[in-house]
Amino acid sequence: MDFELSDEQNMLKNSVERFVKDNYSAEARAKLADTELGFSRDHWKTMAELGWLGMPFPEEVGGFGGTAVETAIMMENMGNGLVLEPFLSTVILGGGLVAEAGSEAQIEAIIPEVIEGNMMLAFAYAEPQSRFDLNDVETTATKSGDGYVLNGHKAVVYHGTTADKIIVSARTSGDSRDEDGISLFLVDNNSDGVSRRDYRTIDGQRAADIEFENVKVGADALLGKEGGAFPVIEKIVDRAIAALCAEAVGAMQAANNITNEYLKERKQFGTPIGKFQVLQHRMVDMYMEAEQSKSMSDMVAMKLDLDDETERRKAVAAAKAQIGQAAKFVGQQSIQLHGGMGMTDEYSIGHYFKRLTTIEMLFGNTDHHFKKYAALSS
Amino acid sequence: MDLSFSKEDLAFRDEVREFLATSLPADVKDRCDRGLHPTKEGQTRWQKILNEKGWMAPNWPVEYGGTGWTITQKYIAAQEFGYAAAPVATPFGVSMVGPVIYTFGNQEQKDYYLPRILNSDDWWCQGYSEPGSGSDLASLQTKAVRDGDDYIVNGQKIWTSYAHYADMIFCLVRTDSSAKQQEGISFLLIDMKTPGITVKPIIGIDKEHSLNEVFFEDVRVPVANRIGEENKGWTYAKFLLGNERTSIARVGRSKRQVERLKEIAKTERCGGRALSEDPDFINKLTRIEVDLMALEFTELRMLSMIANGKQLSAEPSLLKIKGTEIQQRLTSLLVESLGMYGAPYEAERSYAGRNEAPVGPDYANGPMAEHLYLRAATIYGGSNEIQRNIVSKMVLGL
Numbered sequence: 001m002d003f004e005l006s007d008e009q010n011m012l013k014n015s016v017e018r019f020v021k022d023n024y025s026a027e028a029r030a031k032l033a034d035t036e037l038g039f040s041r042d043h044w045k046t047m048a049e050l051g052w053l054g055m056p057f058p059e060e061v062g063g064f065g066g067t068a069v070e071t072a073i074m075m076e077n078m079g080n081g082l083v084l085e086p087f088l089s090t091v092i093l094g095g096g097l098v099a100e101a102g103s104e105a106q107i108e109a110i111i112p113e114v115i116e117g118n119m120m121l122a123f124a125y126a127e128p129q130s131r132f133d134l135n136d137v138e139t140t141a142t143k144s145g146d147g148y149v150l151n152g153h154k155a156v157v158y159h160g161t162t163a164d165k166i167i168v169s170a171r172t173s174g175d176s177r178d179e180d181g182i183s184l185f186l187v188d189n190n191s192d193g194v195s196r197r198d199y200r201t202i203d204g205q206r207a208a209d210i211e212f213e214n215v216k217v218g219a220d221a222l223l224g225k226e227g228g229a230f231p232v233i234e235k236i237v238d239r240a241i242a243a244l245c246a247e248a249v250g251a252m253q254a255a256n257n258i259t260n261e262y263l264k265e266r267k268q269f270g271t272p273i274g275k276f277q278v279l280q281h282r283m284v285d286m287y288m289e290a291e292q293s294k295s296m297s298d299m300v301a302m303k304l305d306l307d308d309e310t311e312r313r314k315a316v317a318a319a320k321a322q323i324g325q326a327a328k329f330v331g332q333q334s335i336q337l338h339g340g341m342g343m344t345d346e347y348s349i350g351h352y353f354k355r356l357t358t359i360e361m362l363f364g365n366t367d368h369h370f371k372k373y374a375a376l377s378s
Numbered sequence: 379m380d381l382s383f384s385k386e387d388l389a390f391r392d393e394v395r396e397f398l399a400t401s402l403p404a405d406v407k408d409r410c411d412r413g414l415h416p417t418k419e420g421q422t423r424w425q426k427i428l429n430e431k432g433w434m435a436p437n438w439p440v441e442y443g444g445t446g447w448t449i450t451q452k453y454i455a456a457q458e459f460g461y462a463a464a465p466v467a468t469p470f471g472v473s474m475v476g477p478v479i480y481t482f483g484n485q486e487q488k489d490y491y492l493p494r495i496l497n498s499d500d501w502w503c504q505g506y507s508e509p510g511s512g513s514d515l516a517s518l519q520t521k522a523v524r525d526g527d528d529y530i531v532n533g534q535k536i537w538t539s540y541a542h543y544a545d546m547i548f549c550l551v552r553t554d555s556s557a558k559q560q561e562g563i564s565f566l567l568i569d570m571k572t573p574g575i576t577v578k579p580i581i582g583i584d585k586e587h588s589l590n591e592v593f594f595e596d597v598r599v600p601v602a603n604r605i606g607e608e609n610k611g612w613t614y615a616k617f618l619l620g621n622e623r624t625s626i627a628r629v630g631r632s633k634r635q636v637e638r639l640k641e642i643a644k645t646e647r648c649g650g651r652a653l654s655e656d657p658d659f660i661n662k663l664t665r666i667e668v669d670l671m672a673l674e675f676t677e678l679r680m681l682s683m684i685a686n687g688k689q690l691s692a693e694p695s696l697l698k699i700k701g702t703e704i705q706q707r708l709t710s711l712l713v714e715s716l717g718m719y720g721a722p723y724e725a726e727r728s729y730a731g732r733n734e735a736p737v738g739p740d741y742a743n744g745p746m747a748e749h750l751y752l753r754a755a756t757i758y759g760g761s762n763e764i765q766r767n768i769v770s771k772m773v774l775g776l
Contacts, residue, residue: 001380001381001382001383001384001387001450001678001681001682002379002380002682002685002686003379003678003679003682003683004379004682004686005379009379069379260774260775260776263776264775264776274776275776277767279776280766280767280770280774280776281763281766281767281770283770283774283776284766284769284770284774285766287769287773287774288696288699288700288769291676291693291696292669292672292673292676292700293672294676294679295672295675295676295678295679296671296672296675298379298675298679299381299671299675301379302379302380302381303381318667318668318671318672321668322668322669322671322672370661370664370665370668371664373664373667373668374660374661374663374664377664377667378654378660
């Protein structure tokens with residue numbers, strides 16, 4: 001039983017910390033979020049050069065064979081600076097799905113490109129009616145000749161705009177909420193019949209709603225077994241949730257540090273407002289939430305590669321529920337403690353609040369995961 | 379990073395389980411599981427069994443009778459005791475005054491008191507709080523005036539748990555009224571049979587007698603019963619309070635409470651089905667379970683820091699705050715789970731000697747008593763508000 005990082009893990013942590021310090025001042029981040037792209041391709045190159053984009057992939061395909069702990073270390077420190085590059089979408093979700101379900105040929109064609117920073121991915125799973133249920137898939141893939149024809153509407157696809165390939169969940173059989181009968185397809189973003197509505201999200205990132213209208217793909221676009229994608233989706237989304245939990249911890253710690261400093265600086269009634277007990281106790285509650293979240297994030301990173309599937313899923317649901325709750329509390333209270341300053345776009349705290357708000361809803365909000373945990377426990 | 383316990387630790391866990399399964403008396407376990415106050419006889423009997431096993435004082439150095447357990451083993455034992463409804467040793471002797479004696483006491487005091495604590499020959503109680511000194515402990519007024527080889531003690535202590543059982547009391551007294559508050563306090567060990575001591579019961583909101591007032595009227599205490607130096611008592615008191623805050627998370631006990639709730643909810647009915655199928659109940663219980671999991675891993679994370687040689691400041695206050703909040707939510711939900719049978723309540727002391735079983739299902743005997751008593755959990759050991767002050771100052775620098 002040990003929560004300490006190894007020397008290599010500490011080096012990784014220091015490297016991400018340095019990157020964030022050098023590139024993600026509040027001003028630099030605000031500027032970047034406001035560009036057309038919403039992130040920096042130069043940063044992406046840097047991440048590739050530092051080896052981060054290959055961290056979770058097996059060594060056989062050119063990766064570093066890192067575990068969920070390495071991912072958590074990176075995500076936590078990126079969360080600290082609200083990093084905008086599509087690491088989660090491309091590496092954890094997209095790359096994760098390909099590495100998990102892909103054929104040798106698919107893995108060879110895609111993973112090295114991802115590791116090199118030459119290819120970006122996005123995962124289109126949600127639909128307007130599905131809310132947080134991964135099994136609720138109405139998009140269809142119909143067999144046609146050697147390949148398939150895709151029809152449907154995918155909602156809020158993070159980084160769907162910049163992805164070279166979109167991984168789409170579609171139904172090849174069964175009813176719209178069946179776990180069986182869901183398949184994954186690799187679709188080029190510029191395929192005929194793909195139409196996107198690109199937009200910004202409140203957390204400074206980019207997403208798209210994507211319509212698939214008679215999109216023809218070959219048999220080689222099928223990722224994994226036809227109709228058998230659900231367990232793969234669940235597994236990779238669990239990894240994404242664990243990564244997101246770590247990002248939330250980093251963002252909460254930063255929000256707390258910023259707020260704590262503000263309490264020491266801001267004076268009212270002739271004294272720093274941090275001298276007021278009512279604000280001290282609020283700040284302590286925010287600190288405790290972040291600490292509990294850190295424990296849950298570390299726990300889930302260590303449990304993610306467990307063979308016991310129920311144990312893994314319970315750990316993920318519990319972590320997301322607790323961290324979602326904490327993220328809301330810390331985000332909202334850090335605005336409150338900043339007073340009017342917290343309401344301005346210019347000041348950094350609001351950006352932490354907004355990212356923490358979206359993290360709470362991504363891949364299932366707090367209520368969703370409490371229900372999931374209860375179902376798994378009964 | 380690694381969550382697994384070593385082979386040795388797992389073997390140790392099995393040893394603790396085995397010991398508890400075979401050696402914990404059923405009546406003692408039953409009271410503890412229900413959340414009822416221990417009886418003096420039962421608690422003493424159990425502590426003597428612990429002492430025989432050599433497990434009475436896990437936190438003491440081996441030379442004084444400690445177990446020599448690693449920090450992980452201590453954690454494992456605490457978990458297992460809590461989960462098995464095995465009472466831990468009454469804290470006043472072994473956890474509070476014992477460490478003060480072996481750290482600051484003289485050889486004679488160590489030789490006399492420590493073995494008696496281990497063998498439960500003396501039941502100790504704690505003379506800290508006074509009517510005017512609760513969270514602001516240093517303002518205490520009980521006076522000790524030097525008279526030859528004795529001190530003459532006058533004053534009053536309050537909220538003294540189990541003083542009516544106690545053979546000995548450790549007391550903070552004022553020996554210099556002219557000094558700054560913290561600098562005029564001494565730490566005395568006082569025999570409860572000394573003339574001039576009166577114990578008056580305080581009946582709690584649970585209608586039970588566990589709390590007392592202790593009055594001192596010209597009580598003669600040998601100077602030899604003072605710990606360390608005169609007027610340095612505050613240092614020793616603070617040391618003791620620091621000890622009190624660790625292992626206060628009580629995760630093992632709370633896990634057992636979750637299990638009890640699930641058992642009760644399978645039997646109780648709500649809206650024509652089992653309470654365990656009621657969405658509101660499930661939601662409340664799940665939220666507690668998840669918070670408890672976060673607390674469990676926070677405690678483990680702190681343990682790992684200590685094991686790796688890091689110094690904690692006020693982080694354990696978090697364990698106290700979250701741990702006690704969870705304990706209270708659990709007992710509150712336990713009472714809720716009983717439905718109307720939460721209401722019938724007779725204090726044990728009022729029907730002692732009667733043959734009747736308590737009203738309602740068997741599991742209804744306990745939750746309300748514990749629910750009431752545990753309202754104190756967020757007050758004692760430094761109230762949760764005081765704990766927040768401490769974190770604010772020590773960790774956040776506010």
